[in-house]
Amino acid sequence: MRYKGSFIINYKLRALTGLRVGGSREEFDIGGTDNPVMKLPVEMPDYFGENKPLPKGAPYIPGSSIKGKMRSLLEWVYGRVEAMYQKNSSEIEKAGKPCDCGECEVCKVFGTGDAKTFERLEQEGKEQPGPARAKFFDAYPTEDTLNRLQNALGQGIFTEIKTENQINRITSRANPRKVERVPAGSEFEGSVIFDCYKESDNELIGVIFNGMKKLEDSFLGGYGSRGSGRVQFKDIEVIWRPADYYKGNGNEEKVVDKAKSVDEILSRLGEIKKKCS
Numbered sequence: 414m415r416y417k418g419s420f421i422i423n424y425k426l427r428a429l430t431g432l433r434v435g436g437s438r439e440e441f442d443i444g445g446t447d448n449p450v451m452k453l454p455v456e457m458p459d460y461f462g463e464n465k466p467l468p469k470g471a472p473y474i475p476g477s478s479i480k481g482k483m484r485s486l487l488e489w490v491y492g493r494v495e496a497m498y499q500k501n502s503s504e505i506e507k508a509g510k511p512c513d514c515g516e517c518e519v520c521k522v523f524g525t526g527d528a529k530t531f532e533r534l535e536q537e538g539k540e541q542p543g544p545a546r547a548k549f550f551d552a553y554p555t556e557d558t559l560n561r562l563q564n565a566l567g568q569g570i571f572t573e574i575k576t577e578n579q580i581n582r583i584t585s586r587a588n589p590r591k592v593e594r595v596p597a598g599s600e601f602e603g604s605v606i607f608d609c610y611k612e613s614d615n616e617l618i619g620v621i622f623n624g625m626k627k628l629e630d631s632f633l634g635g636y637g638s639r640g641s642g643r644v645q646f647k648d649i650e651v652i653w654r655p656a657d658y659y660k661g662n663g664n665e666e667k668v669v670d671k672a673k674s675v676d677e678i679l680s681r682l683g684e685i686k687k688k689c690s
């Protein structure tokens with residue numbers, strides 16, 4: 414393994430329906446909802462430049478939520494759930510855990526699910542997966558989104574409270590609960606950094622974009638089967654920074670400038686892969 418460089422993938426994520434990526438009740442005001450969304454605990458000064466902060470209370474999407482959801486979807490797509498089930502069918506708890514084979518695309522990109530994998534592969538004389546190639550960072554709302562929400566909802570308010578009812582089948586009595594969501598139309602900015610450690614890693618970069626595509630046909634956060642969490646990626650930018658860039662004698666290169674959709678990125682995957690060859 415020899416480090417070749419990194420792809421910086423910047424994107425916007427648009428909520429097509431209300432989005433509920435959960436925090437915990439302890440962080441939320443007394444008298445609030447049972448299902449609060451993740452919010453910034455303190456403001457981030459000068460985030461937008463010109464002394465404009467990302468305000469306290471702004472909703473955000475943790476990188477762990479995007480990574481976890483994308484990984485679980487890809488494990489279904491690549492047949493890894495089935496493989497884990499076959500390996501651990503006597504222990505159902507273990508069978509449903511993230512893939513720990515250390516050999517598949519998902520384990521190489523997202524990291525192997527079990528520390529013992531490295532030992533096992535060594536004993537079996539197999540190749541080690543190497544470090545997890547992708548890092549998923551927290552995604553924060555755009556300035557436009559914050560302005561749009563506050564103009565409609567009031568200063569410092571960024572979420573809607575939606576009431577959902579469960580109806581008793583016999584008495585027809587409603588059992589309401591309140592769900593906090595980021596309103597539809599909100600946009601977040603996030604990034605993924607993908608490190609290339611060898612030439613064959615060029616076959617792994619596409620896994621990220623396949624994951625984005627599958628996420629668009631699933632949901633992010635909670636209550637997806639009840640309408641929340643449909644998302645769409647847009648303005649996807651791919652920058653390549655070769656190892657020399659970090660030694661001070663190489664330049665970065667913008668490989669894709671603001672692709673409109675994941676499909677557009679996938680149609681240019683050949684160009685992207687070449688960088689890590």
Ligand SMILES: [Zn+2]
Binds near residue numbers: 512518
């Ligand atoms: Zn695996």
